[in-house]
Amino acid sequence: MAEARIIAVCGKGGVGKTSVSALMVSLLARNGHGKILAIDADPAVGLATSLGISVRKTVDDIRKDLIAQIQKGDAPGNRQTLELLDYEIFDALQEQNGYALLAIGRPEDEGCFCRVNNLLKDIIADLAHRFDIVLIDGEAGIEQINRRVMKTVNHLVLVSDTSAKGINVANAIALVAGERKAVDYRDIGLVLNRVRSEEEARDIGSRTRLEVYGWIADDEDIRDFDFRGAPLTGIPDSSPALVTVSDIMRKLRLIP
Amino acid sequence: MRGIVELFSDTISAVRGFVSETSGRRAWTADNGLSWPKGGARNIVLKEDLGLELGSPQMESVSCLLWTHDISAIKDGTITLLGPDFPESMGQNLPFGKVVLAGVEGFTQDNAYDLHKDLDFLRYSIDMEGFMMRSVSQYLREWCRISAEAIRRGFSARILGSALIGLFRERPFVKSVEVIYVTSSPADVVRLREITAPAERIIAAMNKMAQEMDFECSSCDYRDVCDEADGLKGMRERLMDKSREALHG
Numbered sequence: 001m002a003e004a005r006i007i008a009v010c011g012k013g014g015v016g017k018t019s020v021s022a023l024m025v026s027l028l029a030r031n032g033h034g035k036i037l038a039i040d041a042d043p044a045v046g047l048a049t050s051l052g053i054s055v056r057k058t059v060d061d062i063r064k065d066l067i068a069q070i071q072k073g074d075a076p077g078n079r080q081t082l083e084l085l086d087y088e089i090f091d092a093l094q095e096q097n098g099y100a101l102l103a104i105g106r107p108e109d110e111g112c113f114c115r116v117n118n119l120l121k122d123i124i125a126d127l128a129h130r131f132d133i134v135l136i137d138g139e140a141g142i143e144q145i146n147r148r149v150m151k152t153v154n155h156l157v158l159v160s161d162t163s164a165k166g167i168n169v170a171n172a173i174a175l176v177a178g179e180r181k182a183v184d185y186r187d188i189g190l191v192l193n194r195v196r197s198e199e200e201a202r203d204i205g206s207r208t209r210l211e212v213y214g215w216i217a218d219d220e221d222i223r224d225f226d227f228r229g230a231p232l233t234g235i236p237d238s239s240p241a242l243v244t245v246s247d248i249m250r251k252l253r254l255i256p
Numbered sequence: 257m258r259g260i261v262e263l264f265s266d267t268i269s270a271v272r273g274f275v276s277e278t279s280g281r282r283a284w285t286a287d288n289g290l291s292w293p294k295g296g297a298r299n300i301v302l303k304e305d306l307g308l309e310l311g312s313p314q315m316e317s318v319s320c321l322l323w324t325h326d327i328s329a330i331k332d333g334t335i336t337l338l339g340p341d342f343p344e345s346m347g348q349n350l351p352f353g354k355v356v357l358a359g360v361e362g363f364t365q366d367n368a369y370d371l372h373k374d375l376d377f378l379r380y381s382i383d384m385e386g387f388m389m390r391s392v393s394q395y396l397r398e399w400c401r402i403s404a405e406a407i408r409r410g411f412s413a414r415i416l417g418s419a420l421i422g423l424f425r426e427r428p429f430v431k432s433v434e435v436i437y438v439t440s441s442p443a444d445v446v447r448l449r450e451i452t453a454p455a456e457r458i459i460a461a462m463n464k465m466a467q468e469m470d471f472e473c474s475s476c477d478y479r480d481v482c483d484e485a486d487g488l489k490g491m492r493e494r495l496m497d498k499s500r501e502a503l504h505g
Contacts, residue, residue, distance in 0.1 A: 035302060076394050077463060079377065087390040087399065091313045095303040130300040 004129050005254070006152070008136045008183065011159035012169035016193035018042065019222055020159050021137035022050035022232040023245040024254075029098025029233075031255045034132025036099035039124070043106045047137040048094070051101065052231025057092040058105025059120055066116055081116075085123050093127075102127075133254065155252055156185040158210065161194045167208060174210055189213035191248060214248040216241045260368050260487030261325035267455040268322050268329060271355050274451050275436060278338045278444060284414040286333040286421040286435075292411070293385040301388040307404035308345050311352030311397065316445035319354040319391060319398035320452040321376050327359030332432035335417030339440030342402055342412050351445040353438030354398055355452065358424060359431045365490040369462045371429065378423045386411060394463070396449070396456050413437050457481045458488065465492050 007024070011017040025038045025047075040047035040055075048055045062085060069076070076084060094101045102124070128134045136153070158173055160166035170190055176182045190208060192215040195201045201215035219241040225232055235242055249255045275281060311317030324330070340350070356375075363371055376393055386406025391398040402411055417435040424433040438444050461478035465488075482488045 035300065077466065079373070080392075080394050080463070083380075083390075084392050084394060087392045087397070090390050090399075097304070100302060127300075130298050 004131050004134050005154045006128065006134045006136070007155045007157060007252075007254070008138055008153040008185075009157045009159060010138045010173050012166045013139070015159050015161040015163075015166045016216070016222075017159040018046040018050050018137055019226070019232060019241070020157070020191055020193065020216070020245060021047050021135060023235070023242055024249060025051060025099055025101075025135055026233045026235070027242070027246055027249055027255055028133055028135070029096070032098065033255060035130070037128055037131040037134045038099055038101045039128070039134065039136040040101060040103040041136050041138045043104075043139065045103045045105070048101055048103050049229075050232050051096070052233060053094050053096065053101055055103045056094065057088075058103040059089065059092065059124070060105030062088040062092060063116055063120060070116075082119060082123070085116075085119055086126075089120075089123050089127060100131075152184040154186045155254075156183065156188040157191055157213065157248075158188065159191045159193055162192065162196070162200060162204060167204060170210065171208060187211075187252075191216065191245075194218045213251060214244050216244045260365050260490065261363055263368075263458050263487050264322040264455050265324055265326070267320075267452055268324055268357060270451045271322070271357070271436065271448070274448060275336060275338065278438075278440065280440060281336055281338045282341070283334055283336045284417070286335055286418040287414070288418065288422055290415050290418045292415055292419065294383045295385045295387065296383070299383065299385065299388060301386060301401035301403045305386075305403045305405070306401055307347070307386075307407035308342055308402045309349040310400040310402070310439065311445075312349055312399050313397075315349060316351040316442040316449070317353070317397045317399060318445055318449040318452060319352075319379075319393075319396055320455055321356045321358065321372070322452075322455055323358040323360045323363065323372070323375070325359070325361060325363065327361070327431040330357050330359040330432040331434045332359070333421060334434040335414055335421070336434070336436045337413045338436070338438045338444060341414075341439075342416075343407055343410055345439070346404065346407050350439045351442045352398060352400065353436075353445040353448040355436045355448070356420065356424070356433065357436070358433045360429050361431055362429045365487060365494050368487070368491060369466050372459070372462065375424065375427065375430070378427075379420065381423055382416075382419055384411070384416070384419060387416065393459075396452065396459075413439075454481075461488055462491065465495050 009017055009021045025036065028036045038047060045055050092102060156177055158170040160170040174188055177185060188210065190210040190212050192201055192204055192212060195215040195217055205212040217240050219239060221235055221239040222241050225235060358375060379389060379391065382389065386403035388401045389398060420435055421433050424430045438448055457478060458481055461481045464478060482492065
């Protein structure tokens with residue numbers, strides 16, 4: 001059986017990264033493309049909200065419970081810790097129609113619990129490889145994907161709006177991922193969001209060395225759904241953003 | 257006072273009493289010929305493929321391994337089911353109880369904990385298409401999912417039990433083994449949990465001894481368990497000796 005295909009979506013906060021991730025998950029689920037796992041690695045659990053999911057339990061909750069147990073002097077053995085975390089993480093999966101979501105939660109608080117963190121990362125990686133497609137919605141820094149989720153992805157999708165800050169962050173992420181080997185990836189590209197015209201997209205494209213996978217025009221449907229706090233899974237097929245994200249996913253051969 | 261090989265004798269008797277008192281039981285002989293395709297590394301059962309859920313976190317669940325040196329006390333190769341079988345339960349979320357009884361030889365205060373863990377972890381070696389299991393041995397919980405496709409193809413308690421018994425039989429120190437499954441009602445699983453509670457405390461005491469270098473008994477939560485069983489005291493003394501050897505060379 002083929003290996004899981006892993007997509008990591010990153011970018012500066014506020015550029016619409018989570019909306020792009022939610023549209024991708026929605027399209028993957030609609031296409032019935034095998035088993036889909038969405039990992040919400042943003043501490044604000046924005047992906048879950050965009051998909052209309054109220055998170056019951058995060059990986060960080062599990063981690064905190066275990067650490068409290070250890071601090072109470074009730075530490076289970078290595079194998080028992082592994083099976084406990086495996087059980088709890090599977091229980092934390094929120095299974096929806098066509099996909100499952102795992103929320104990572106807030107980054108680690110004070111204190112070093114490397115053994116627990118490493119076990120969690122191993123279990124998440126093992127779980128992820130049981131799915132056909134895994135989409136990770138990260139926060140701005142690529143390092144936390146490496147540190148908290150996994151080091152190897154197939155597609156590194158950087159999202160930016162048209163602001164210089166957004167593009168700079170995307171370039172910086174690409175630099176950290178590529179030259180500093182923070183994440184191993186097969187391909188990397190940029191999705192431009194809230195673009196006013198093709199000319200603007202071309203102009204920005206000429207100022208970055210990143211391949212532009214596609215550009216999304218400012219979309220009234222997205223704005224309206226965001227305003228109402230409605231899940232993006234319900235966005236109409238005709239939504240320009242959805243159409244563009246479909247094209248990008250076809251380009252990446254993620255959907256037929 | 258109970259020696260190491262009799263640690264679970266009372267619980268085994270209590271489980272036998274529970275099984276004989278509970279109506280609607282069925283029993284089969286394990287059959288190695290009941291083959292089932294392997295699930296492989298990508299085996300996972302999600303809700304959209306689900307046929308039957310057993311002992312989920314929202315349901316009652318208990319899973320326990322009990323062993324004895326009295327090999328004849330075990331009905332070798334028998335799978336007993338109290339409650340509906342898997343093919344009769346499509347679409348349901350049932351409580352789940354599982355007790356594995358093993359007749360073993362060669363268990364001593366030195367090796368009993370390691371051999372217990374070895375047997376307990378055999379359940380993770382079950383690799384059957386459309387069957388997925390998660391467990392927490394610390395809390396004696398086991399959560400299984402069986403896909404709708406597997407149920408349609410006849411995945412049953414007998415098939416699962418035969419696979420588990422086959423794994424136990426690969427261990428040379430296992431001389432007899434049987435499995436009891438309970439799917440009848442939450443009340444029955446709660447009753448089974450009560451019956452196996454003393455074994456749970458013994459296992460917890462063994463875990464604590466094996467994981468902690470501090471052998472101070474006066475403040476230990478499991479002092480009463482050790483006071484009841486000479487075997488556990490002996491096991492603790494062996495671990496203390498090993499710990500001293502490691503410290504002083």
